[in-house]
Amino acid sequence: MLGLIVSIIVIGLIAGALARLVVPGRQNISILMTIVLGIVGSFVGGFLGYLIFHKDAQGGFFQPAGIIGSFIGAVIVLLIWTRVGRNRSVHS
Template sequence: MIGTILSALLVGLIIGALARLLMPGNQNIGVLMTIVLGVAGSFLGSWLTYQFGYTNSNGGFEVIPFVVGVIIAIGLISAYLAISGRRVRQ
């Protein structure tokens, strides 16, 4: 149980950091919000890919849910910046 929570936080941090690196400009959000939005992107990405019938029949690292999670996290970070009124510095 604790290992699952820690791994979800670690994957959320990685997905959130990748999403922020791929976005243009400098986002003015903290590390905690990056983790929260990364975890949300990871969960939504995994859920969405499995709803479309994705199966990891070969085992190993699941690349497609990871990539979809990063894309969703980019959208979540953009939405957060738009809602909170924070500006992206160029």
């Protein structure tokens, strides 16, 4: 169980950091929020993968396809976050 939690955190950090590198612009979020971004992106990527391929990740948690799906999901979540954040900011 502890290994699963550590794996989720590490994959979340990697996926979130890569998403922040790819998405243009400045994101004012902390390391903790980067990890959360990657974890949420992992769920989004897994859901999209299930919708597209109609398969679950039965082969285990730590797979390259899971990392790629997490990265794609994190990019999607970060793009939505930056667009929503831009619309909520106060313009002077």
